[in-house]
Amino acid sequence: MLDFTHHWLRLAGRNCVVTGAASGIGAAIAHGLAQAGARVALLDRDAAGCEKVSAALRAQGAQAIAVTCDIASEASVAAAARRVQAELGDCHALINNAGLLRPGSLADVSLDDWNAVLSINLTGYLLCAQAFSAPMRQAGAGSIVNVASISALFPQTGSGAYSASKAGVLLMSRQMAVEWGPQGVRSNAICPGMIRTALSARFYEEPGFEQKRAAVTASRRVGEPQDIADVALFLASPRSAYVNGAEIAVDGGMSSMLMDMVPRPGFNQTAQTAQTFQTAQAARA
Numbered sequence: 620m621l622d623f624t625h626h627w628l629r630l631a632g633r634n635c636v637v638t639g640a641a642s643g644i645g646a647a648i649a650h651g652l653a654q655a656g657a658r659v660a661l662l663d664r665d666a667a668g669c670e671k672v673s674a675a676l677r678a679q680g681a682q683a684i685a686v687t688c689d690i691a692s693e694a695s696v697a698a699a700a701r702r703v704q705a706e707l708g709d710c711h712a713l714i715n716n717a718g719l720l721r722p723g724s725l726a727d728v729s730l731d732d733w734n735a736v737l738s739i740n741l742t743g744y745l746l747c748a749q750a751f752s753a754p755m756r757q758a759g760a761g762s763i764v765n766v767a768s769i770s771a772l773f774p775q776t777g778s779g780a781y782s783a784s785k786a787g788v789l790l791m792s793r794q795m796a797v798e799w800g801p802q803g804v805r806s807n808a809i810c811p812g813m814i815r816t817a818l819s820a821r822f823y824e825e826p827g828f829e830q831k832r833a834a835v836t837a838s839r840r841v842g843e844p845q846d847i848a849d850v851a852l853f854l855a856s857p858r859s860a861y862v863n864g865a866e867i868a869v870d871g872g873m874s875s876m877l878m879d880m881v882p883r884p885g886f887n888q889t890a891q892t893a894q895t896f897q898t899a900q901a902a903r904a
Contacts, residue, residue: 628856631656634707635855636751638690638743639717641668643816644766647844648714648851649673653681655852660703660710662688662747663717682707690717690743691735700750709754712855715744715788716766723779733780740784741791748795752804759803764854765792766847769812769870785810789866796864805863807854812870814842835880837872 635652639645640661652659653676661676663669666687673685684706688699703710719739721732748763755761770778771785788808795806813832815823823829823841833839850869853859868874 626656628655628852628858630712630852630856633657633711634660634703634709635712635714636660636662636703636710636747637714637716638662638688638747640672641665642672643818644811644814644844644847645714645716646672647848648716649676649683651845651848651852652855653679653683655856657712658682658707660684660686660699660707662686662690662699664689690747691738693746696743696746696750700753703751704754709758710751710761711755712762712764713747713751713755714764714766714851714855715747716851717743718766718768720781721779722777724777725779728779736780737784737787740781741787744788745791748806752795752799755804756799756802761804762855762859763792763795763799763804763806764851765789765795765806765808766851767792767808767810767866769810769868769874771810772868772874792866793864800863805854805859807859807862807865807867809847809850809854810866810868810870810874811847812836812842812868812873814844814847816844835873835876836870837875840871842869842871 630652635657637645637649637652637659640649641663649659649661649672659676659681661669661673661683664687669685669687673683676683686699686702689695717739719736721736723729723732744765752761752763765788767788768785770782771789774782792806792808799806829841832841847869850867854862
């Protein structure tokens with residue numbers, strides 16, 4: 620049975636597309652949309668993972684379809700758009716979420732790795748936006764939510780093209796807002812901070828790792844996929860009708876912590892807080 624406690628969002632009956640929906644943030648967004656009564660198309664290169672999430676949504680009474688799609692391929696995106704149109708109808712909201720990370724310093728990152736990241740993280744967002752915004756622009760209403768990263772605002776060293784690709788997403792998202800806003804289509808971006816997903820789970824197995832990360836956020840905790848999903852649902856919904864061209868950092872206040880990272884005898888509390896947090900966690904264990 621569907622949980623319609625999110626009826627305030629007015630997403631019931633709307634067709635929403637989520638890329639990178641086989642796991643992590645994408646799966647959380649898909650679940651949230653389904654719980655709000657939306658019909659959801661889940662896109663991912665991981666066909667098995669995508670179908671697993673889709674099947675779970677259908678088991679709860681939602682209308683959901685799994686679509687195998689490589690968003691770096693124009694042909695694959697076009698085929699996915701045709702299937703969504705045929706099975707669900709016009710797209711009302713697109714959540715661009717699929718992402719790729721290939722580590723490497725700028726001094727030695729290979730061109731293949733650089734282009735692979737850009738093709739998913741930036742070009743793929745454009746291809747999906749072009750394909751799925753077409754019915755929105757024709758209808759005069761719709762929402763695009765582009766999941767970027769806090770790394771778009773602050774360089775993440777050793778991550779190849781990742782920061783550059785996400786910075787590109789932010790500017791492209793604003794350009795979409797300006798170009799398509801007059802046609803009724805809004806475009807906004809989310810910049811997640813440190814979010815615990817399946818891809819990062821092994822890092823948290825290292826003793827003290829989570830405490831160190833939590834200490835550099837104002838909220839003193841690591842984020843969960845649901846934290847991003849909640850904001851994505853709002854931006855996808857008609858309730859955010861006058862939010863356009865925005866960039867929302869969902870990072871627990873990490874981006875406000877710079878001055879607390881600067882050593883200031885008698886003032887700086889971050890290192891002390893990290894030690895206190897770690898001691899408290901150990902005491903509870």
